[in-house]
């Protein structure tokens with residue numbers, strides 16, 4: 001039996017969460033075209049008869065601007081230090097540049113074995129791939145590089161098989177049926193946040209926290225979900241609600257449909273928009289909303 005932790009690290013929007021979801025075979029982490037979609041360290045567990053890999057999803061490396069993003073960046077460092085292996089994800093479509101090479105060098109210095117997933121090859125010209133591969137060898141990093149498409153599942157199997165071989169001998173860390181360390185309640189809040197990320201622009205989605213007040217399976221088999229969408233400004237609240245509540249209705253409807261898919265049952269969802277000025281810089285509110293410091297494994 002082989003088992004171990006693999007930290008999945010890279011710049012914001014590289015495609016880390018999408019890749020973990022496809023490796024694990026279930027959606028354990030929300031995805032959007034915006035940076036800061038992943039705020040928490042989320043474990044995605046892949047178990048087969050003879051191995052278990054615990055993928056550690058991390059927030060994208062990004063310039064911290066407030067206490068929340070500062071914590072997110074500290075969380076990346078904690079994850080990187082405490083795993084058996086690092087998978088550094090590069091957005092191939094975006095192009096590999098000095099910024100990525102600098103980060104790869106930094107993480108390589110931790111002395112933890114590392115490989116590169118060069119992703120989104122489905123949306124880039126084929127001829128760019130060998131050019132970028134040459135850049136990797138020129139950079140002298142001496143790392144294995146796997147060109148993949150998480151969206152199309154291309155070459156993901158080869159990456160998976162490679163990672164299995166990199167895991168140390170060991171027993172299962174999680175029970176067979178566990179796919180994530182997060183609760184259903186956490187995923188419900190994340191689904192709400194995902195729909196907000198997809199619908200709203202600029203600072204609005206980044207300034208949103210979801211607080212679940214009620215998460216309960218009723219006797220009639222319907223889940224009752226009651227949540228607050230906490231935003232930072234009254235002006236954001238107005239946009240989130242929209243004219244005659246149009247925006248909030250639409251986004252809640254998308255969220256409810258996805259919650260139903262996730263829970264496999266009907267959901268009765270009620271949402272409220274609340275304002276907490278600058279909550280992202282207020283430690284007591286961060287704690288209340290579940291954004292706590294991570295510890296090493």
Ligand SMILES: Nc1nc2c(ncn2[C@@H]2O[C@H](COP(=O)(O)OP(=O)(O)O)[C@@H](O)[C@H]2O)c(=O)[nH]1
Nearest residue numbers: 013014015016017018031032033120149150151
């Ligand atoms: N075309 C394509 N898009 C991808 C792929 N992987 C991720 N994306 C998209 O890239 C964006 C960022 O993905 P996400 O997984 O949230 O990135 P993260 O911030 O690194 O976790 C989303 O819009 C994804 O749908 C891929 O393999 N191909």
Ligand SMILES: [Mg+2]
Nearest residue numbers: 016017037038
């Ligand atoms: Mg992510």
